[in-house]
Amino acid sequence: MRTEASPRAVLAARRQFFHDGRPEGPLVTSLVPPSILRSWQRCAERGLDSAALPRLEPMTEHELREVAERHEKLRRLSRPEIESLYADAMQTGCVVVLTDASGLILDALGNADFAARAARVALRPGVEWGEGTTGTNAVGTAIVEGRPISVHGGEHFYDPHGILSCSAAPILDPFGQTVGALDLSGPAAVDHRHALGLVRLAVEQIEHRFFDDDFKGRRVLRFQAERELLGTAREGILVFEEDRLVAANRVGLGLAGLDWSALGMQRADEMFAELPRADGAAHMMRALGGAGLFGRFDGAPSRHARPPRPLADPRTASTLLLRPADRDAVSRAVRMVEADVPVLIRGETGTGKEMVAHEIHRLSERASGPFVAVNCAAIPETLIESELFGYEDGAFTGARRHGHKGLLRQAEGGLLFLDEIGDMPLGLQSRLLRVLQEREVAPLGGGRPVHVDFALLCATHRDLGALVEAGAFRSDLYFRIAHYTIELPALRDLDNRLETIRALWRRLVDDTRVTLSESCEARLAAYHWPGNFRQLAGTLRALAALAEPRRPVEVDMLPAEMRASSSSLPSSSPSAASSPSSSTPCDATLDALTVDAMRRTLDACGGNVSRAARQLGVNRSTLYRRLFNA
Numbered sequence: 162m163r164t165e166a167s168p169r170a171v172l173a174a175r176r177q178f179f180h181d182g183r184p185e186g187p188l189v190t191s192l193v194p195p196s197i198l199r200s201w202q203r204c205a206e207r208g209l210d211s212a213a214l215p216r217l218e219p220m221t222e223h224e225l226r227e228v229a230e231r232h233e234k235l236r237r238l239s240r241p242e243i244e245s246l247y248a249d250a251m252q253t254g255c256v257v258v259l260t261d262a263s264g265l266i267l268d269a270l271g272n273a274d275f276a277a278r279a280a281r282v283a284l285r286p287g288v289e290w291g292e293g294t295t296g297t298n299a300v301g302t303a304i305v306e307g308r309p310i311s312v313h314g315g316e317h318f319y320d321p322h323g324i325l326s327c328s329a330a331p332i333l334d335p336f337g338q339t340v341g342a343l344d345l346s347g348p349a350a351v352d353h354r355h356a357l358g359l360v361r362l363a364v365e366q367i368e369h370r371f372f373d374d375d376f377k378g379r380r381v382l383r384f385q386a387e388r389e390l391l392g393t394a395r396e397g398i399l400v401f402e403e404d405r406l407v408a409a410n411r412v413g414l415g416l417a418g419l420d421w422s423a424l425g426m427q428r429a430d431e432m433f434a435e436l437p438r439a440d441g442a443a444h445m446m447r448a449l450g451g452a453g454l455f456g457r458f459d460g461a462p463s464r465h466a467r468p469p470r471p472l473a474d475p476r477t478a479s480t481l482l483l484r485p486a487d488r489d490a491v492s493r494a495v496r497m498v499e500a501d502v503p504v505l506i507r508g509e510t511g512t513g514k515e516m517v518a519h520e521i522h523r524l525s526e527r528a529s530g531p532f533v534a535v536n537c538a539a540i541p542e543t544l545i546e547s548e549l550f551g552y553e554d555g556a557f558t559g560a561r562r563h564g565h566k567g568l569l570r571q572a573e574g575g576l577l578f579l580d581e582i583g584d585m586p587l588g589l590q591s592r593l594l595r596v597l598q599e600r601e602v603a604p605l606g607g608g609r610p611v612h613v614d615f616a617l618l619c620a621t622h623r624d625l626g627a628l629v630e631a632g633a634f635r636s637d638l639y640f641r642i643a644h645y646t647i648e649l650p651a652l653r654d655l656d657n658r659l660e661t662i663r664a665l666w667r668r669l670v671d672d673t674r675v676t677l678s679e680s681c682e683a684r685l686a687a688y689h690w691p692g693n694f695r696q697l698a699g700t701l702r703a704l705a706a707l708a709e710p711r712r713p714v715e716v717d718m719l720p721a722e723m724r725a726s727s728s729s730l731p732s733s734s735p736s737a738a739s740s741p742s743s744s745t746p747c748d749a750t751l752d753a754l755t756v757d758a759m760r761r762t763l764d765a766c767g768g769n770v771s772r773a774a775r776q777l778g779v780n781r782s783t784l785y786r787r788l789f790n791a
């Protein structure tokens with residue numbers, strides 16, 4: 162990744178530092194970036210041994226769930242960014258990692274092949290990547306240094322981490338406290354040139370979102386030198402309580418020439434020569450030195466201010482693109498749901514199954530009731546039963562003190578969305594069937610059955626009929642949930658791909674000065690999009706974030722495999738021109754090797770998918786997808 166020092170040169174510098182005991186040797190001082198060197202020194206002072214295996218104490222599932230709950234807000238605010246980085250990660254063979262402030266991994270999402278290798282060096286949820294335990298690494302070192310950082314190959318403190326190339330940035334809350342870090346990690350050999358920039362932009366967005374609802378009732382000043390940047394994550398934000406600065410973002414402090422020590426100390430009139438009128442509109446304002454700025458105080462919406470985020474939320478109805486035939490199918494599904502008939506949504510990953518489920522909920526009579534989504538593949542098998550059906554106080558070790566209502570009951574009056582229903586263990590399928598027949602839920606631990614009223618939507622990327630034949634899915638449940646099925650098309654099968662890409666770009670990017678060149682659009686349309694709309698939306702958002710106003714995005718900004726895709730547009734037989742089977746022989750071999758390794762692990766685990774998935778460090782749905790859907 163770094164061009165300054167080749168991997169071999171870094172290894173030589175490493176030898177000088179670690180083995181020859183020459184921390185100030187010429188190779189070390191000329192080849193190792195100062196931030197990495199500082200970190201090596203810190204680690205050495207702590208007595209870490211670079212040749213040893215890093216300490217690894219993964220959490221139990223129960224502990225991990227508690228930590229995840231504690232960090233619910235951080236995970237929620239980070240989710241859109243993780244989604245868009247995920248698309249990039251899929252293409253470049255990376256994983257996106259979100260950690261808490263100690264470097265403990267909360268979420269890791271990305272390319273299955275690399276995720277399996279990363280898991281071998283413990284880059285997976287429940288493991289701590291703080292510098293003090295895991296040595297020099299992007300997450301831990303970014304947290305200690307308080308700024309974005311990349312750590313490539315041999316720059317990692319521990320030898321086994323040399324296979325990684327990672328870029329991370331700390332996430333700060335509005336009070337300057339580090340609350341976590343976001344990281345994009347990939348194989349050391351791959352040139353992922355935009356990684357640090359993408360992570361930095363993503364963190365800017367996440368930090369900006371902290372101000373969405375936390376400061377009602379306080380004076381929130383949003384300002385920038387350029388009016389167009391108001392309402393984007395690049396605007397400066399300062400929050401005042403009775404004129405005293407109490408919270409801020411980094412951009413705001415930077416523009417005002419201050420640092421975090423100004424919180425609680427500075428007053429608004431000491432920071433600016435002129436403030437905007439407090440009527441919610443954008444006005445000219447003036448810095449102390451006299452420089453002109455644009456700013457507005459939150460309040461009545463400004464005619465000039467742009468919407469709060471530059472990129473629309475991908476989950477809102479306004480970004481959902483559907484062919485007329487699929488719209489009709491959605492309308493029919495709404496009628497089914499209203500008549501209490503379950504609906505099944507089928508489609509490959511990223512084809513919009515969850516978005517369509519939200520749309521059905523939004524259009525149905527149950528729109529004012531809750532929408533409760535459960536990913537049957539993401540919840541560990543041991544927890545899925547208690548999560549769905551709830552439990553009584555003290556029903557089992559680790560149960561919450563006052564019991565848990567269960568997700569089925571949380572959907573009361575609304576809609577329950579069971580995603581990846583094909584991954585539901587057989588035993589639970591029987592319990593679910595009983596609930597659907599009797600409309601009653603009995604919590605674990607012997608509680609009284611409770612009547613439930615929810616509409617049911619299920620989704621899967623798998624062929625449930627084939628699962629039924631293979632005995633992995635109950636036929637009676639299948640007939641119960643699949644009365645009405647919506648089939649969502651894979652992106653590569655759409656014959657209007659170019660128009661679809663243009664339409665999604667218009668919906669996701671509201672800065673009209675940022676455009677795609679025609680040749681870039683053509684390459685995107687010719688690509689086979691294994692991650693479907695999710696990958697497309699993520700790619701477009703990344704391109705928009707990196708683009709310069711009034712300079713159309715050119716082909717060279719695309720990820721390598723898209724640059725390479727044939728520029729002839731798909732026509733009569735789109736899938737033949739661009740399906741995954743058109744990947745290079747080299748990809749095919751790699752793919753075959755991965756699937757082969759997965760099969761062998763599954764055999765070694767006696768066919769226990771959960772155990773095999775754990776061992777490989779991927780989730781169950783990934784394993785199912787690769788082995789049974791290939």
Ligand SMILES: Nc1ncnc2c1ncn2[C@@H]1O[C@H](COP(=O)(O)OP(=O)(O)OP(=O)(O)O)[C@@H](O)[C@H]1O
Pocket residue numbers: 244475476480481482483508509510511512513514515516517580622665694695696698699
């Ligand atoms: N029809 C669509 N129009 C616009 N964007 C879409 C559409 N479908 C999916 N997307 C984009 O892809 C992302 C993922 O969509 P969604 O979660 O609904 O897919 P999914 O089929 O449920 O995927 P998975 O099977 O992996 O859970 C969305 O957040 C959105 O950015």
